[in-house]
Amino acid sequence: MKVYEIYKYYENFKRPIVSVRTFNSNKSNYYTHIHPVFGDKEFFQLKYIDYQNFVNNLLSINLKPKTIKNILIVLQGLYKLAKKNDWYTGENYLSFVELPRFDNRRYFTLDVAIQKAYIKAILDFKEFIYKDIFIFLLHGRRLNEVLGLKWEQIDLTSEIMYLPYMQNKARKNLSFKLTETQLKILRLHYAIAYDRQCTPFVSGYVFVNPQTMTRFNHVKNAWNRLLDNAGLPRMRIHDVRHLVATYLINNLKISIEIVSHLLGHSDIKITQRYINPEPANAKKAMDQLLGSVNLFDNLALGNRCSK
Numbered sequence: 001m002k003v004y005e006i007y008k009y010y011e012n013f014k015r016p017i018v019s020v021r022t023f024n025s026n027k028s029n030y031y032t033h034i035h036p037v038f039g040d041k042e043f044f045q046l047k048y049i050d051y052q053n054f055v056n057n058l059l060s061i062n063l064k065p066k067t068i069k070n071i072l073i074v075l076q077g078l079y080k081l082a083k084k085n086d087w088y089t090g091e092n093y094l095s096f097v098e099l100p101r102f103d104n105r106r107y108f109t110l111d112v113a114i115q116k117a118y119i120k121a122i123l124d125f126k127e128f129i130y131k132d133i134f135i136f137l138l139h140g141r142r143l144n145e146v147l148g149l150k151w152e153q154i155d156l157t158s159e160i161m162y163l164p165y166m167q168n169k170a171r172k173n174l175s176f177k178l179t180e181t182q183l184k185i186l187r188l189h190y191a192i193a194y195d196r197q198c199t200p201f202v203s204g205y206v207f208v209n210p211q212t213m214t215r216f217n218h219v220k221n222a223w224n225r226l227l228d229n230a231g232l233p234r235m236r237i238h239d240v241r242h243l244v245a246t247y248l249i250n251n252l253k254i255s256i257e258i259v260s261h262l263l264g265h266s267d268i269k270i271t272q273r274y275i276n277p278e279p280a281n282a283k284k285a286m287d288q289l290l291g292s293v294n295l296f297d298n299l300a301l302g303n304r305c306s307k
Contacts, residue, residue: 001087003046004039006078013081021144029071033058043078048093051075055097065099072097114232115247118240121230130222132185133207137240139182140262147216149206151193154178154186163264174264 007030015023037054038046051072058068075094082088110118122138125131136146145163153162161182163174178186186206193202205215223237235243245263248254 001043001082002039003041003043003078004035006043006082006087007035007039007074010074010077010081014077019144025070026074026077029074033071034074038075043082044088044090046093048096051094051097055099059100065101068099110243112247112251115243115251117230118232118235118243119247121226121232122240125226125229127222127225129207129210130219130226132189133216133219134223134226134240135181135185137237138244139176139179140241140244140259140264142241143219143237147205147207147219150204151190151202151206154206156183156186156190159183176262176264 011027011030014026018026037057038050041050055068055072058071059065072094076092079088079092079094119138122131122134125134133146136149137143149161153164154160155162159178161176161178163176165173189206190202193204193206193208194200197203207216208214209216220237224234227234241263245259248259248262249256
């Protein structure tokens with residue numbers, strides 16, 4: 001079987017079980033990088049040297065190791081599909097491919113005062129609905145989770161928000177207890193939806209574009225206006241999530257377990273990337289270690305002198 005033939009099966013199998021964003025990303029990686037090199041080749045005749053040369057060529061055009069790893073994930077998916085269908089029982093040569101080591105830690109190096117300024121700018125933003133969307137981002141949600149939020153995912157009585165596996169990156173059903181701030185926002189939007197739909201059983205998206213009365217496609221322009229009004233440097237909307245994680249862990253000292261749940265991570269190791277080790281902490285630890293030894297020595301010396 002040729003690579004593109006197996007990919008077509010892979011694409012059809014993955015379409016209903018992964019998020020639209022993940023599906024499109026994998027599809028782009030295949031057609032941009034994999035298909036031009038391997039598409040017409042017999043998949044099961046490819047060896048380690050073919051994949052390593054492929055990786056080396058991607059490195060030579062300055063693609064980052066993390067990007068290349070994401071490309072290889074698609075090829076790994078083809079191997080898994082072939083194994084599950086008994087199309088191939090040989091060696092997975094991709095497992096031997098080497099990549100340069102790379103640091104996957106999230107470094108959010110802005111001063112604490114600036115981090116607070118971004119948070120305050122969101123809370124003080126004057127544009128209704130956009131402010132509400134950004135506040136939900138402050139609760140650790142991804143933008144597509146907020147823009148795709150529907151009323152059937154909200155239980156105002158139990159004060160819980162549900163995120164089905166198709167709508168989150170963890171690929172499992174998640175639930176979150178709503179804060180008072182979120183409840184206030186949702187009750188207001190519920191009242192608006194109630195008046196518009198003339199039924200207490202409101203449906204559709206929670207955050208609706210007032211111009212088109214449909215789901216928001218993007219809120220980038222409003223985000224840039226928020227930053228400009230607050231006099232803050234430009235920052236990606238997704239970086240709000242990094243800011244929240246970094247601030248909670250490193251400044252408020254909230255436990256990794258709690259932050260991991262808040263962000264909806266599938267593995268606590270993902271959350272650990274946000275820990276920013278401070279050089280001063282290492283010095284403090286060594287001072288304590290040496291201090292404890294010196295104290296012990298002094299006590300021992302005192303005991304000897306007393307004799």
